[in-house]
Structure formats: C-alpha cells, structure tokens
Amino acid sequence: MxxxxxxxxxxxxxxxxxxxxxxxxxxxxxxxxxxxxxxxxxxVTLPLSPAVVEAMKKAVDEMSIPETFHGYGPEQGYPFLREKIARFDYNDRGINISANEIFISDGAKSDIGNIVDILDSQATIAVTDPVYPVYIDTNVMAGRAGKPLADGRWSNIEYIPCCIENNFIPKLPTKAPSVIYLCYPNNPTGTSLTHSQLSKWVEYAHRNNCLILFDAAYESYIQRNNVPHSIYEISGAREVAIEFRSYSKTAGFTGVRCGYTVVPSSLKGTASDGTTMQLRDIWLRRQCTKFNGASYIAQRAAEALYTTQGxxxxxxxxxxxxxxxxxxxxxxxxxxxxxxxxxxxxxxxxxxxxxxxxxxxxxxxxxxxxxxxxxxxxxxxxxxxxxxxxxxxxxxxxxxxxxxxxxxxxxxx
Amino acid sequence: MxxxxxxxxxxxxxxxxxxxxxxxxxxxxxxxxxxxxxxxxxxVTLPLSPAVVEAMKKAVDEMSIPETFHGYGPEQGYPFLREKIARFDYNDRGINISANEIFISDGAKSDIGNIVDILDSQATIAVTDPVYPVYIDTNVMAGRAGKPLADGRWSNIEYIPCCIENNFIPKLPTKAPSVIYLCYPNNPTGTSLTHSQLSKWVEYAHRNNCLILFDAAYESYIQRNNVPHSIYEISGAREVAIEFRSYSKTAGFTGVRCGYTVVPSSLKGTASDGTTMQLRDIWLRRQCTKFNGASYIAQRAAEALYTTQGxxxxxxxxxxxxxxxxxxxxxxxxxxxxxxxxxxxxxxxxxxxxxxxxxxxxxxxxxxxxxxxxxxxxxxxxxxxxxxxxxxxxxxxxxxxxxxxxxxxxxxx
Incomplete structure (x- = not known):
C-alpha cells in the first residue's frame, strides 16, 4: 500500500x-x-546591486573554464562565505560565532522548514500569534501539532498573543515548551523586541531548557539602537538558540536563493534514550544527507555583500x-x-x-x-x-x- | 527539555x-x-557549456534592472522550464507527462531526501544493495529503518542484492514493501535495466500497490536502445512511480544546483485513516511550505539545455x-x-x-x-x-x- x-x-x-x-x-x-x-x-522590487551583479558574472565566468570550474561544494557552504559572515555579521559586532557554526543554504525558508527533522516527534511547540505560517505548517506535517481546533489553532501548540492589548510584547509561555519560535523584527506585525525584552526569553529558555528558533530575516531593517540584530547579542543565547538569516530582504535575493543558519557548538539536546548530542553535529548530518550545498554563484553573490561597495x-x-x-x-x-x-x-x-x-x-x-x-x-x-x-x-x-x-x-x- | x-x-x-x-x-x-x-x-570536471554560460549571464543582467528583475518565483518552478521539460524530456519521446506534474528543485538530492516527508512513518522500504546511502539515511532519520544490524543493514529495510551472482539484476522483493527505491542506470554499479526488466518492477508495484521512487540521475548516459530513459516509458508507471532527474551529471550542474521531480497526477496514496490523496498535491503542499523555488538564474541555465546548441x-x-x-x-x-x-x-x-x-x-x-x-x-x-x-x-x-x-x-x- x-x-x-x-x-x-x-x-x-x-x-x-x-x-x-x-x-x-x-x-x-x-x-x-x-x-x-x-x-x-x-x-522585494529593487534589482540586485552592482556589486552582486559583478560577483555573479565573475562566478559564471569561473564556471565556464576547467581551471576555475566549481562542482559540488561543501554541504555546509564555502569557507570564503562562512568566514565573512562570522567576521562581519558577528565578530565585528562583538558576538562570538565561528565559521564552523554557520550553515549556508538556499534560503531561510528551507532551513526553518527542515529544522524540524532534528527535533523529537514529541517536542512541544510555542509560537507568538500572529505567526509566519511556515512554523506551524511544518510541525503539522511532522505530527507535532495535534488536532485542528475550530478557531484555526492546533491543540498541541501554544499560541502567545501579540496584540494592541499587550503592546505586541508576548508573555512568556505558560507551560515550558521544548521549542519556541521567535521572529524579530516580527513578521507579520513589524514590531521589534528590545535587548532587555529578548533577554527575558533567553533567560526563560535557560531556566526551562527550551530551544529558541530565532528567525532574524529582517535584522537589516532595524533602526533603533536598543534592538538586537542577533539573538547572540544576549548573554547565554549560544546554549539555547538557533538563528536563521536571509539575504532575501536584506539584499534582494528572493530570486537568487541564499541564506544561512547559525547552530552554536555549545547548543546541546537530549534524545529520548538520554543521549546528549550537539545540535550542530545533527544539523550537519541532516544537511550532508539531504542537501548538496547552495549554488556556487549564489554564494559568491552573498560574499560580495561584505565588500565596502556591497x-x-x-x-x-x-x-x-x-x-x-x-x-x-x-x-x-x-x-x-x-x-x-x-x-x-x-x-x-x-x-x-x-x-x-x-x-x-x-x-x-x-x-x-x-x-x-x-x-x-x-x-x-x-x-x-x-x-x-x-x-x-x-x-x-x-x-x-x-x-x-x-x-x-x-x-x- | x-x-x-x-x-x-x-x-x-x-x-x-x-x-x-x-x-x-x-x-x-x-x-x-x-x-x-x-x-x-x-x-563532473568539464566546465559549463557556452549555451548555459550565456543564459546565466543574460539572467544576471535581467536581475540587475527593475523592469526584468525576478523575486520569488513559483515554488514549483517557472513554467518556461517546466514546459520545456515536459516537451523535450517526455512528450517528444512519446511519454505522457505534463508541466503541471513537474517540480523544479535545487537538485535531485534535496528531493530524494525530502520526499520521505510525504510518506507514512510506518511505510516499509526496499532498496537494491549496493545503494546510494541517501535512500537509507533519510529513512533512518525518519524512524522507518528499525535497528542497525551487525552487518550494516537496518532491521526494517529489505535489501535486494545486486551482484555478479545475479548479473546485477535484482530479484523482486520477498514481502511487498510500501516504497521501493530504484536507481537506473545504477549508482554505484553502473549497470542498467532493459525495458522488459524494468517492466517487471512496474507490474509488481501495480500488483502489490507499492510506490517506486525512481532515481534517473544518470539517464543521459544511456547508450543502449533497449534501456528506458524514464520509468514512464513503461505502461502503468504513472500510477506507481515518482521520477527524480538531475542536471548535475547531464550538464555539469553540480555547483549550479538545479534538478526536477515528476509526480504524476494519477499517482495516489492512502493515509492511515483511509483518506486517498494525490501525491502530487501533497508534494506541492510540502514544497510550498518548506521551499521557496530554485534560483531564477539556475532555471534559465537549465532552460538553455533544451536549445539546439544546448x-x-x-x-x-x-x-x-x-x-x-x-x-x-x-x-x-x-x-x-x-x-x-x-x-x-x-x-x-x-x-x-x-x-x-x-x-x-x-x-x-x-x-x-x-x-x-x-x-x-x-x-x-x-x-x-x-x-x-x-x-x-x-x-x-x-x-x-x-x-x-x-x-x-x-x-x-
């Protein structure tokens, strides 16, 4: 059958x-x-920037002659890009993330969708509401959501309202979930959390041994100084959070397809038999098995974003x-x-x-x-x-x- | 936790x-x-062909001005490519496959890996042995493989030997599995099945209501006339088979990242509550939720393969x-x-x-x-x-x- x-x-x-x-x-x-x-x-509607266009054409030229042709790249992404990310998006901002903890992908949606592969089937989920539908739907497909309720919610997911009544600042979950999805700056509400507001979530995750899946696709739009660009600006986040980044909204890459995910080596999880493993190792195993790396041309395009012109x-x-x-x-x-x-x-x-x-x-x-x-x-x-x-x-x-x-x-x- | x-x-x-x-x-x-x-x-080691290079540069140029910029494309892939595939890879060869049944991806490995998302957790698996490790590993991750045995096999997977003793022609499974992985021309043995040999598998799948996951990544290397390029050359395959195709080995796209999967609309499956659904619809739902389409540039590159020069x-x-x-x-x-x-x-x-x-x-x-x-x-x-x-x-x-x-x-x- x-x-x-x-x-x-x-x-x-x-x-x-x-x-x-x-x-x-x-x-x-x-x-x-x-x-x-x-x-x-x-x-996005603006075309790719000149620095990106130049880098892509150069990459296509490299692919046209045997001496500089690139076939399969590393599943985790080329070091030339991972090192730039580590330096410019993290280290230069005082954040401790290494190239080894960065995974290049064909876009944040793929990674946010596929991350459920590494979680236990019984892992409980909390989301802020309203929410990017992908967080819910991927867990429904994986059998973690329970039953659909009359109001559109799912029985096994905790929805934390964000609305005028709480000034769009979500309360902490009522029951400690295994996984919390946070997206800040938020899609769809456009609201953000300050450093001290986000710190409460990191502390909560530490206290309750939760995993925060932090979607930072819109970080480049942050204008206010007290709003963190990365969850790793918060002390202790390396032990509780995975961060998803996208070049789609930052640099108009929605049709190019490149993003990345950070899984710190200090982030550990427990299997149902009690075995403890690094989430970084499991995610690497998942990616090596089910993904063949992002396009070389897209990775060179992303690299160009870290030049002065870019x-x-x-x-x-x-x-x-x-x-x-x-x-x-x-x-x-x-x-x-x-x-x-x-x-x-x-x-x-x-x-x-x-x-x-x-x-x-x-x-x-x-x-x-x-x-x-x-x-x-x-x-x-x-x-x-x-x-x-x-x-x-x-x-x-x-x-x-x-x-x-x-x-x-x-x-x- | x-x-x-x-x-x-x-x-x-x-x-x-x-x-x-x-x-x-x-x-x-x-x-x-x-x-x-x-x-x-x-x-592969040969560089991209001139037709592909030209198409990619043109696509990059399009992305550089607002009038022809392409953002998010259809998750299923652009019609310009799906229509070419339907015509050149299928219809012109007398095979009934429509553009609507074709899904463009960032490569066959992603699709072969992700396809397990749409299968029941209790689905039983059969593979030929030796086997491309991805078929096994993705099912281990999904919990369908059972326990690892001393000889490297998994307890819930049926391994069908292909060796000198049977001239690399696999016997049919002993117990009807839910899913059969076939890869022809075969990776790793390099052997192929003739039309009549593959027909036995399609007939078997019909008789026993099995799904064949047919990996045709190497079809362009076929030299002999009696070896089918597509499983859909076999009558009845539309009801039992999903076919995976790759441009990686055909056109040197290992670093470009583009492939496609065919899920015929006549292919139906049954859920544990007895509900019957088209696999095409489920795969579309999966892809719309967890994938944002292949790169526009890669899709234009693939399109160029269907020109006379390409x-x-x-x-x-x-x-x-x-x-x-x-x-x-x-x-x-x-x-x-x-x-x-x-x-x-x-x-x-x-x-x-x-x-x-x-x-x-x-x-x-x-x-x-x-x-x-x-x-x-x-x-x-x-x-x-x-x-x-x-x-x-x-x-x-x-x-x-x-x-x-x-x-x-x-x-x-």
Whole structure:
C-alpha cells in the first residue's frame, strides 16, 4: 500500500498567499482596467546591486573554464562565505560565532522548514500569534501539532498573543515548551523586541531548557539602537538558540536563493534514550544527507555583500524601503488608521476600522483602492482585525497607494 | 527539555565520502609530493557549456534592472522550464507527462531526501544493495529503518542484492514493501535495466500497490536502445512511480544546483485513516511550505539545455565522459580486473582481486597508484568486494590512471 503521511490530510488546502493570489486574479479578471498595486506578499522590487551583479558574472565566468570550474561544494557552504559572515555579521559586532557554526543554504525558508527533522516527534511547540505560517505548517506535517481546533489553532501548540492589548510584547509561555519560535523584527506585525525584552526569553529558555528558533530575516531593517540584530547579542543565547538569516530582504535575493543558519557548538539536546548530542553535529548530518550545498554563484553573490561597495549598496536598498515604510506609516495614520511596526521593519501592521474583519478589509482595499495587502487572520487568530502592508514597492507606487487610501476611504473614524 | 530526534543517535558518524575524504587528506599530508588522481566522488570536471554560460549571464543582467528583475518565483518552478521539460524530456519521446506534474528543485538530492516527508512513518522500504546511502539515511532519520544490524543493514529495510551472482539484476522483493527505491542506470554499479526488466518492477508495484521512487540521475548516459530513459516509458508507471532527474551529471550542474521531480497526477496514496490523496498535491503542499523555488538564474541555465546548441553541447560532454568510461573499462579489464557497468553509465564497478576487501583495495589503489576510488562496502553489504571508479575526470588523467594501475599493480590474477 502506498502509505502517505496522515498529517497532510489534516492541513487546510491552501497556503495564505495562494488564497490572496486567487482573490487578486479573480478581481483582475473582472476589472482588467484596474491598476492594482501590491503591498501584499513580502517580496522585494529593487534589482540586485552592482556589486552582486559583478560577483555573479565573475562566478559564471569561473564556471565556464576547467581551471576555475566549481562542482559540488561543501554541504555546509564555502569557507570564503562562512568566514565573512562570522567576521562581519558577528565578530565585528562583538558576538562570538565561528565559521564552523554557520550553515549556508538556499534560503531561510528551507532551513526553518527542515529544522524540524532534528527535533523529537514529541517536542512541544510555542509560537507568538500572529505567526509566519511556515512554523506551524511544518510541525503539522511532522505530527507535532495535534488536532485542528475550530478557531484555526492546533491543540498541541501554544499560541502567545501579540496584540494592541499587550503592546505586541508576548508573555512568556505558560507551560515550558521544548521549542519556541521567535521572529524579530516580527513578521507579520513589524514590531521589534528590545535587548532587555529578548533577554527575558533567553533567560526563560535557560531556566526551562527550551530551544529558541530565532528567525532574524529582517535584522537589516532595524533602526533603533536598543534592538538586537542577533539573538547572540544576549548573554547565554549560544546554549539555547538557533538563528536563521536571509539575504532575501536584506539584499534582494528572493530570486537568487541564499541564506544561512547559525547552530552554536555549545547548543546541546537530549534524545529520548538520554543521549546528549550537539545540535550542530545533527544539523550537519541532516544537511550532508539531504542537501548538496547552495549554488556556487549564489554564494559568491552573498560574499560580495561584505565588500565596502556591497555594504553601501545594501544599506541604500534598505533605506529606500524604510523611507517607503515611513510614508505608509504617516499616510495611513493621517487617514485615521492605527498602525504598528514600520520602524525596525518593512512591514506595517494596520488595525482594521471598527469591527471590520481582516478578509473584509482586504476586500475593501482591493475593490475600492485596488490595493493588495495581506489579511492578518491568515497569520493566526490574534491576527484577526489587522492587515499587513509592506514597504516593498517603488516609491511612486507607495505614494500612490497611500494617496488612494486617503482619497477612496476618506478619514476613517 | 531540548528533545532531539532519537534516530540521529543511531546513525553511523560519517558519511561515506567524508571518510574517503579523510583518508585522502591523511595520505596527501604524509606524501605531499604524490600526484593523486581522483576517480572517487561522482563529480563532473568539464566546465559549463557556452549555451548555459550565456543564459546565466543574460539572467544576471535581467536581475540587475527593475523592469526584468525576478523575486520569488513559483515554488514549483517557472513554467518556461517546466514546459520545456515536459516537451523535450517526455512528450517528444512519446511519454505522457505534463508541466503541471513537474517540480523544479535545487537538485535531485534535496528531493530524494525530502520526499520521505510525504510518506507514512510506518511505510516499509526496499532498496537494491549496493545503494546510494541517501535512500537509507533519510529513512533512518525518519524512524522507518528499525535497528542497525551487525552487518550494516537496518532491521526494517529489505535489501535486494545486486551482484555478479545475479548479473546485477535484482530479484523482486520477498514481502511487498510500501516504497521501493530504484536507481537506473545504477549508482554505484553502473549497470542498467532493459525495458522488459524494468517492466517487471512496474507490474509488481501495480500488483502489490507499492510506490517506486525512481532515481534517473544518470539517464543521459544511456547508450543502449533497449534501456528506458524514464520509468514512464513503461505502461502503468504513472500510477506507481515518482521520477527524480538531475542536471548535475547531464550538464555539469553540480555547483549550479538545479534538478526536477515528476509526480504524476494519477499517482495516489492512502493515509492511515483511509483518506486517498494525490501525491502530487501533497508534494506541492510540502514544497510550498518548506521551499521557496530554485534560483531564477539556475532555471534559465537549465532552460538553455533544451536549445539546439544546448543539446549538442550537453551531448558532447556526455560523450567525453563515456569515452573515459570505455578507456577505464578496457584498461582495467586488460589489467586482469573484472569490471561491470560503464556502458550506460559513467561508473565502472570493479571486482576487487581475490578476497581483498573494498577498503583494502581502496588503500592499495591510493598508496600504490595514488588513485582515489570509492569502496563498494560504503554502499551496503552487497558492495563488499567491489570499488566504484568514475569516468568524471579529464581524458589525460583517465589515461594516466589506467596506465598507473597497469604499471603498479601488474596483471592481476
């Protein structure tokens, strides 16, 4: 018998962005003349920077002659890139991480998805709510989520609400979970945690022997000084946290595919028979078995981000999107909408007017303003009553979108 | 408690090629003057073909301006590539596969490794022996392999020997497994199955409701007319088989990272509660959740393989390696060694002299001839008494390697 993973039968049919895509397609078919502006999916719009383009062409040239051709690379990633990461993203910022603890991949989503392979099937999970759906769905597939409940939650996952009522600062879990997913700056709310707020989680993880899976995909958007760029800025995090980093939002690599994951050698776990192992060793074994390394060309592209030119060009891209974020924050607030995030993040988390639901406000913005956002409810129950608006568009489109909302919706009370 | 996947504690520490790498490093340190020729790991040596290089540079140029920049692509892969694959690799050869059934990835190893996600934890596994270690190791990690036995086998996996005694034609399984891994042309033995021999497996899978995971990474090396390039050349295979394809060996993409997997829509599985689902839908869900698509540049590179120039240049690369394979086959046979494979495959499977073990013969070739091969025992118990030699090297090195074996080992009786 072809026996399939039972957990797939429990999963909701469509992924959030697929449903958004369907609604937008339907609208465009019905209104082919509409000039739809997407502030929905978190995808970059600026092209690759000149330093990256130059490095990629050079890498392609190397691949075209036998003397400099590169076949299989190390599964963990080339030392030339891992050493740059260790130095520029960690050591130069006073953080103790070595090249040996860094794993290059084809993107943070792969690593965040695949990390569940190294966890016990009985590991309990906590997430902040609203939440990037991948954290939930990957654990559903692995059989750790329990049963789907009527409100969209899963019975074995603890959801920690982040909402206006707690100023988007999550409380610590009620029961110590085995694994805690944290994403800061947060997707989707765009809010951040200060050094002292994040320290509480590291202390909690130490006290309760939990693993923190820290998604830092948006760290380059941080503007405030007291917001940590890495969880390893917090003392003790090397014993409790894995950190995921992405070049997708930092440097426009969504179509290039390169990211990395840090698994400190001091991070240990226990198997059900009591054996203790380094998580770094297990993750290396997983990657050597199921992955053949990231593209040589993508790794050379990522390396170029650590040159002076690369750093300047990347900073300019981030600044461009953050100017968009300011325009959105100011414009929507002026229109009477209540907004969060957008300071350390390219995402603005907008409260829907009065009792309008997320999907209803999504439809209103699409139909009246021809603007695509992402319904907050798609990120979990605590996302109901919000929508996510992204700064990933051209300056012109951002300004037009904000003006359209002001014109078409008027001042919202 | 940080609970880790117990199955990792059962796994042997090092992956086969890691151990080979260590022995070679040790030898080179002890003999820095030695001119070591590697016919070990199956990695290509010819550079990317001009058609591929041109397509990649064009793609990088597209990524450098806003009008043609590509961010996130479809998780399943771009239609421009999936349509070419459907047409050139299947439809033009009389095989019914649609673009909708094709999934582009960053390489066959990722897909072969990740496919276990969609199978039930109780699914039983059969493999041919010797075997590509990834089939075993990924199922060990997923908890399907049972216990390690003294001879290196796992208690819950059926190993079907392929050796001189059965002319490398595996018998059908004794107990109907849920999943059968087949790799043809075979890695590591280099042998192939004819249309009628493979048909027996498809019929068996139909009769017993098994899933065949068919690894066709080496199909472009097939020379004989009666050897199928795709399992879908066999009537009925659409209902029982998933096929994995790679551009790594075909077009030198080991460092580029692009491959694809075919999951026909007529392939259905059953969950433990009796629910029936299309495997295509489940795999799509898995990929949308845990993967963000292959690099745009790599997909444009793969597309270039389907142009007239691309096809000619690829065929020339394959012909080059196959000429190496002939030289090895003839040379080693002349030296008195008994060889298999090497006709429809870049691998030659060499019987070790008399009762010499795989690792002993590996050491002899390294120490006496300064040649690296891969010990057959590393591929499973039935690989003991053989080594794998690859045709992936320059013509000059291939000739030198064969001559060295003749000179240093003499005629082996």
């Amino acid at each position: 072809i026996l399939i993973n039972q957990n797939f039968t429990k999963m909701p049919k469509s992924y959030l962005f697929t449903e958004v895509g369907h609604r937008v397609s339907d609208f465009k078919r019905a209104h082919p003349e509409a000039d739809v502006i997407s502030l929905g999916i978190g995808d 750093q300047q060009q990347t900073a300019a891209q981030v600044a461009y999107y953050m100017e968009n974020a300011s325009i959105i924050l100011e414009g929507l607030t002026h229109s009477g909408l209540t907004c969060y995030g957008g300071i350390d993040s390219p995402y603005i988390w907008v409260k829907t007017p009065a009792t309008t639901s997320s999907w209803n406000f999504f439809d209103i913005l699409l139909e009246k303003c021809h603007i695509v956002c992402t319904p907050g409810a798609g990120f979990g129950p605590a996302g109901e009553g919000y929508v996510r608006v992204t700064a990933f568009n051209s300056r012109q489109n951002t300004i037009r979108a904000v003006n359209r909302i002001a014109d078409k919706l008027g001042h919202i009370e | 940080i609970l880790i996947n117990q199955n990792f504690t059962k796994m042997p520490k090092s992956y086969l090629f890691t151990e080979v790498g260590h022995r070679v490093s040790d030898f080179k340190r002890a003999h820095p003057e030695a001119d070591v020729i590697s016919l070990g790991i199956g990695d 096809q000619q240049q690829t065929a020339a690369q394959v012909a080059y390696y196959m000429e190496n394979a002939s030289i090895i086959l003839e040379g080693l046979t002349h030296s008195g060694l008994t060889c298999y494979g090497g006709i429809d495959s870049p691998y030659i499977w060499v019987k070790t002299p008399a009762t010499t073990s795989s690792w002993n013969f590996f050491d002899i070739l390294l120490e006496k001839c300064h040649i690296v091969c891969t010990p057959g025992a590393g591929f499973g118990p039935a690989g003991e008494g053989y080594v794998r030699v690859t045709a992936f090297n320059s013509r000059q090195n291939t000739i030198r390697a064969v001559n060295r074996i003749a000179d240093k080992l003499g005629h082996i009786e």
